[in-house]
Amino acid sequence: MRGRIGLRPRLLLALLAVSLATLAAAALTLLPPLRDRLRAETVRTTISAALTQLPAFQRANDAFLHELPSGNTGGSCAEFAGAAFNLSQQTGNAQVTVLDLATQPVCGLSDPHAGDDLLVQGTLTFGVRAPQLQAHALRGDSLEVVVPLGRGPYPTSAIFVRKPLTFVSGVVGQVTDAFVKAAIIGLGVALLLGLGLASGLVRRVERLRRAALRVTSEGAGAPRPQDDGRDEIGDLARSFAAMQDALLRQEDARRAFVATASHELRTPLTSLSGMLELLDDDLVEGRLDLTDAHRQVGAARRELRRLGNLAAELLDLSRLDAGVPLRSEPVELGELTRAVASEFEQQATERGVVLEVIPPMGPCWARGDPSAIARVLRILLDNALRFSPPRETIRVAGHYSGDRALLEVCDAGPGVPDNEREVIFERFQRGSRTGGEGGFGLGLAIGRELAQRQGGTLRLRSPDATHPGGWFVCALPIELPQGGEEDASAPADRAALG
Numbered sequence: 001m002r003g004r005i006g007l008r009p010r011l012l013l014a015l016l017a018v019s020l021a022t023l024a025a026a027a028l029t030l031l032p033p034l035r036d037r038l039r040a041e042t043v044r045t046t047i048s049a050a051l052t053q054l055p056a057f058q059r060a061n062d063a064f065l066h067e068l069p070s071g072n073t074g075g076s077c078a079e080f081a082g083a084a085f086n087l088s089q090q091t092g093n094a095q096v097t098v099l100d101l102a103t104q105p106v107c108g109l110s111d112p113h114a115g116d117d118l119l120v121q122g123t124l125t126f127g128v129r130a131p132q133l134q135a136h137a138l139r140g141d142s143l144e145v146v147v148p149l150g151r152g153p154y155p156t157s158a159i160f161v162r163k164p165l166t167f168v169s170g171v172v173g174q175v176t177d178a179f180v181k182a183a184i185i186g187l188g189v190a191l192l193l194g195l196g197l198a199s200g201l202v203r204r205v206e207r208l209r210r211a212a213l214r215v216t217s218e219g220a221g222a223p224r225p226q227d228d229g230r231d232e233i234g235d236l237a238r239s240f241a242a243m244q245d246a247l248l249r250q251e252d253a254r255r256a257f258v259a260t261a262s263h264e265l266r267t268p269l270t271s272l273s274g275m276l277e278l279l280d281d282d283l284v285e286g287r288l289d290l291t292d293a294h295r296q297v298g299a300a301r302r303e304l305r306r307l308g309n310l311a312a313e314l315l316d317l318s319r320l321d322a323g324v325p326l327r328s329e330p331v332e333l334g335e336l337t338r339a340v341a342s343e344f345e346q347q348a349t350e351r352g353v354v355l356e357v358i359p360p361m362g363p364c365w366a367r368g369d370p371s372a373i374a375r376v377l378r379i380l381l382d383n384a385l386r387f388s389p390p391r392e393t394i395r396v397a398g399h400y401s402g403d404r405a406l407l408e409v410c411d412a413g414p415g416v417p418d419n420e421r422e423v424i425f426e427r428f429q430r431g432s433r434t435g436g437e438g439g440f441g442l443g444l445a446i447g448r449e450l451a452q453r454q455g456g457t458l459r460l461r462s463p464d465a466t467h468p469g470g471w472f473v474c475a476l477p478i479e480l481p482q483g484g485e486e487d488a489s490a491p492a493d494r495a496a497l498g
Contacts, residue, residue, distance in 0.1 A: 011201065015194035016187065023183045031176055038168045042143055043136055046163055049090040050147045056083035057098065057159055061149050087161065094163035098149070141165045204233045208240060220247035265310070268303035275300050305347075309382065313442040316375065317427075320449050326369035328454070330479040333364040333373075333398030333405060340377045341396055344385060352390035355381075358397040366405035367479035368454040373407070376450050376458065379443040380409040380472050387413030387470065404456075404475040413469040421460050451476070 060079035067076050084096040136145045145161040207225050214222035224244055227237035275296045282289065341357045348355040366373070377396070384394045392412035399406055416424060423429050427445040444458075451458040456476040463471060 011198035012191070012194050015190060015198075019187055019190045023186070027179060027183075031172065031179070034175060035168060035172050038171060039138060039143075039165060042163065042165060042168065043138075043145075046091050046094065046143060046145050046161060047136060047147075049087055050145055050159055050161055053083050053087040053090070054147060054149070054159070056086065057149050061098075061157060087159070091161060091163055092167075094143075094161050097160040097162075098157055099160055100157045138165070141169065201233065204229065204237070208233075208237060211240060215244060215247075220244050220251050265307070268306050271303050272300055309443075313446060316446045316450075317442060320446065320453075326372050326450075326453055328367055328369065331366050331368055331370045331373055333366055333407060334360045336370065336374060337377065337396050337398045337407065340374050340381065343378070344381050347385055348394070351385060351388075353385060353388050354391075354393040356393050356395050358395060360397070360399045364398050364400055364405055365479040366476040368456070368476050369450075372450045372454060373474075373476065376447045376474050377407055377409070379447040380407075380474070383443055383472075384409050384411035384413070384470065387411060389413065400478065401475075403478060405478050407474040407476070408472070410467050410471045411469045415463050415469050416460060424460070425458070447474070 056079070060076050060083055063076035063079055067074075080098055084098065087096045088094055136143065138144075141164060143161075143163045143165055145159075145163075147159040147161075149157045149159055204227055207227065211222065211225040222244070224241040225237045227234045229237075279293060279296055282293070337357050338359075341355055344355060381394070381396065388394050388411040394412075395408075395410045397406075397408045399408075425444050425448045427442060429441045429445075448458040451474050454476060456474060458472065458474045461467075461471040461473055463469065
């Protein structure tokens with residue numbers, strides 16, 4: 001693939017870019033201020049040391065002035081030398097000079113450049129008016145500090161301290177070198193860690209890619225990707241495995257549907273073909289038996305009904321899978337139950353079953369798609385007619401219960417075992433008590449999906465002594481007429497079929 005850049009190098013580049021940006025920000029934050037802080041600290045400590053030694057210089061200066069008329073200044077010069085030595089030690093071997101008002105060295109404590117320094121001259125000049133004034137200046141890599149010296153209002157001399165600041169550059173250089181070394185080590189560690197992390201992520205993603213390719217070539221039954229990581233990739237692997245399980249279930253359902261549909265189609269088609277051949281032979285030979293012909297036509301009609309049910313279920317299933325939107329409008333359940341039940345009167349008569357419609361106490365309005373609700377009721381009635389024994393009664397009712405409108409269909413059939421109460425609502429699943437009856441395992445699944453898409457439910461109630469067979473309840477949202485109120489005194493759903 002042209003221009004393809006793998007995930008591993010991109011992750012490594014991103015990690016290195018973040019690390020370099022962090023180190024650059026740290027260097028810009030740390031190194032430039034370091035020089036200024038060291039210089040400022042040197043100024044502070046130097047001035048503080050000069051002020052600390054100021055009393056010793058004052059005493060030496062007093063002695064010098066006292067001895068000056070006699071010309072014997074050896075004692076005061078020794079004190080000056082001692083004070084200068086101590087100050088030099090405290091300031092890191094700075095050069096210390098004592099100057100008089102003419103900026104001339106005192107007692108040989110000389111600095112060849114001190115006398116010409118404008119800072120010294122300015123300090124001594126202003127020191128006459130402000131004896132406590134001290135000044136400092138940074139000149140290149142050198143610090144100069146001047147402190148006036150004298151006890152009266154008119155200082156006669158000053159302490160001049162010159163301290164090289166080359167050590168500041170050395171310290172900054174050492175810190176910079178240490179920072180660079182630490183940065184190199186940190187980048188190396190980050191690179192190693194990033195390489196390990198990126199390799200691990202790429203391996204996990206590669207496993208998912210191989211799993212996807214195997215699903216493409218081998219189908220949903222390919223081995224599931226194994227990833228126990230508690231992160232997004234682990235969640236993706238588990239979601240991928242769940243998708244494979246869902247695909248496998250769909251594939252199993254498809255195979256079951258193909259097998260069931262082919263069997264269910266083959267049986268009525270074979271029967272119809274045989275019946276038509278027998279009728280054709282009787283017609284060709286001119287020995288038509290009307291009784292047998294009626295029996296054959298009745299059997300053909302039943303097989304055609306089975307084919308019609310299969311076609312209707314397949315059409316409903318395709319619409320559900322395609323997500324065809326349903327209407328939402330008021331539906332009166334009492335009228336709907338009577339209309340749908342009338343469609344099954346002949347079939348109930350043929351089976352010797354009584355089909356009883358229990359009218360509601362008043363208009364019972366639900367909100368949904370009329371054709372979809374009617375389809376759910378047809379599924380429930382067809383299911384009840386298949387399993388209800390002769391001379392038994394199938395009861396149908398529509399009524400309110402709490403905040404729902406209910407459709408109920410109750411038969412006296414064999415019922416459903418507890419372990420199959422939810423299984424029968426799955427596609428292509430049929431109960432174990434069909435006794436050879438039953439369709440394709442699609443009706444109840446379609447009914448539940450239609451009910452749910454209208455904001456309702458379809459469930460199987462537990463049997464009791466008066467209702468031992470199947471008792472299906474479809475609950476739908478209530479649609480109250482404008483200005484009406486819910487009837488709180490409406491009978492409970494169990495009493496409706498009692």
